[in-house]
Amino acid sequence: MTTPSRRDLANAIRFLAIDAVQAANSGHPGMPMGMADIAEVLWNDYLNHNPNNPNWFNRDRFVLSNGHGSMLQYALLHLSGYDLSIDELKKFRQFDSKTPGHPENFMTPGVETTTGPLGQGFANAVGMALAEKLLAQRFNKPELQIVDNRTWVFMGDGCLMEGISHEAASLAGTWGLHKLVAFWDDNKISIDGNTDGWFTDDTPARFEAYGWNVVRGVNGHDADEIKTAIETALQSDKPTLICCRTTIGFGSPAKAGKESSHGAPLGKDEVVATRAALGWEHGAFEIPEAIYDGWRSRSTGLVREEQWNRLFDAYAAQYPELAAELTRRSHGELPEGFVAAADAYIAKLQAEGPVVASRKASQMAIEAFAPLLPELVGGSADLAHSNLTLWKGSKSVATDDPDANYIHYGVREFAMTAISNGLGLHECFIPYDATFLVFSDYARNAVRMSALMGAHAIHVYTHDSIGLGEDGPTHQPIEHVASLRYIPHNDVWRPCDAVESAVCWKAAIVRNDGPSCLIFSRQNLAHQARDEAQVANIARGGYVLKDSVGAPELILIATGSEVDLAIKAAAQLGDKVRVVSMPSTDVFDRQDAQYRESVLPNACRKRVAIEAGVSDFWRKYVGLDGAVIGIDSFGASAPIEALMPNFGFTVEHVVAAAKSLG
DSSP: OOSOOHHHHHHHHHHHHHHHHHHHTOSOOHHHHHHHHHHHHHHHHTOOOOTTOTTOTTOOEEEESSGGGHHHHHHHHHHHTOSOOHHHHHTTTOTTOSOOSSOOTTTSTTOOSOOOSTTHHHHHHHHHHHHHHHHHHHHOBTTBOOOOOOEEEEEEHHHHHSHHHHHHHHHHHHHTOTTEEEEEEEOOEETTEEGGGTOOOOHHHHHHHTTOEEEEEEETTOHHHHHHHHHHHHTOSSOEEEEEEOOTTTTOTTTTTSGGGTSSOOOHHHHHHHHHHHTOOOOTTOOOHHHHHHHHTTOOHHHHHHHHHHHHHHHHHHOHHHHHHHHHHHTTOOOTTHHHHHHHHHHHHHHHOOOEEHHHHHHHHHHHHGGGOTTEEEEESSOHHHHTOOOTTOOBTTSOOTTOOEEEOOSOHHHHHHHHHHHHHHSSOEEEEEEEGGGHHHHHHHHHHHHHHTOOOEEEEESOSGGGOTTOTTTOOSSHHHHHHTSTTOEEEOOSSHHHHHHHHHHHHHOOSSOEEEEOOSSEEOOOOOOHHHHHHGGGSOEEEEOOSSSOSEEEEEOTTHHHHHHHHHHHHOTTEEEEEOSOHHHHHTSOHHHHHHHSOTTOOOEEEEOSSOSGGGHHHHTTTSEEEOOOSOOOSSOHHHHHHHTTOSHHHHHHHHHTTO
16 A cells, blocks of 8 residues: 555545444444544544553543544544554444443543543543643743643534533633634534524634634545644634534435434445445455554654653752642642541530531531632632632632632533533542532532543532521422432532531542532531541541440431431430441442441331431332431422421421331
């Protein structure tokens, strides 16, 4: 084979995608065929990466927001020399392969974020670009630009139809994220056909209104036009949208430009016809060495990383403390002494016994921990003074302050959460975000993605029950805590006082393999008496807060504001009653069987669970014979003093429920 052309290099992407989808009899060939030319130019001429070290700190981040076209990314990774063999491509969409149906950051080297739910990858990319901006402000020096990477995102019509794209694009423009470049695959096709019937927005004008630089009318199959567009983006002081007119299923005689190429194999005959139409004379999964050479000879990743390493050595010699901090943060290590300082703060709280709302206790914990954690960055969806996420050291990320750490997200719960995921995935940050618990519904799929990806993100939810009072049922969460608990790998904490609140913040910070949801009250919560061992056991998710004399004959289990109710009820029920505080059922369920038995002994089946939320969740702890005091209806608008008795959250009701068990 002669020296391959750019179209030859792009066709290698196309046919790896075609062949993998055909072999799997499942997948989406149309987008990879349509975006192959764009991808070839970006990856070969601009993307700053090192296939030999996918986790190189200063690499560019590439995000495939239209993740159904995953074979585009797998082909790029394979051709560029990442550890993704042709055999893995042949196992596309098969169990335990490195090439699942949508890109998974924990499965495939070189994949930065899990994508598939449309629009979320774009919002993740905004978070990654924000991370670069904040790190550059913190660590760069005029003569030593050690943080200097870009975020590139591919997205389709579907990503732009999703509301999250509006939320995230607006913030990116406000923040001036000029190292964010998005390629819009403008092919006018979605699953239902031509989008003229449901997507007629003036998308370029929309992004210009957000404060973006927009490059219009780019032929997505012309390498020179693509290069010119990228060069324009590199000169901009704004985020850039490159509008690429493409043909879905490019090269297929029968299916190009049609929805039939979107989500199904081309079919054997059409694969043959497409090979002929594009002049690809090679068999299935056959890539000539000249094509491999053409891809890998253009990669300068190893050289770029070596150059950066020399730059960092010079930086470390001149700014040793900053270099040490950046190294620590990039490795995901907490500052030396943080755990000891956190434990000392928790012990101090236990001794002092403040009676505050747990949302206030949360703010107190942030005040205590944030000065120790320069990597802690977060904010609220226009509820800072209700969520109490502001602290004395808060500095807006909309500025160029080197210590910027606070994000005013505006009323954008979904994008807020997905941007937090991007910040957490980028490295060097522990992000937190906040809203009312009832509005976690707006963000829930992004919380699910936090858990699926193992993103280190902290989701703060306040106003946790009907206890918020007069705002009424639209703002009173009922099913929300249980819903969040049902997300796998998602730690949910609902603390009962300031001490438990500080413990759950510490646990969320220390946990680095997934998200935590911290659930806080609007109303004040009583301080609970504990000894040192009980304080230590809070971190195990559930523990004995008040024990019985001898073996318990009745166990009261509660969380949050209802723990004090259980304590008061136990005082009327006699000395054979145990009270268990269960701030995190997820964490408790991970404890060894011996510990769980020590807290909830099987011999004691008389159990009452108390939580101001849906009752069915608690059946796994109390069984069918136990009682649950919960709420299975919507709330009402009234002061808390009227609401709690009306819905049965009284000492008398708990006592009566316990006695009814016999």
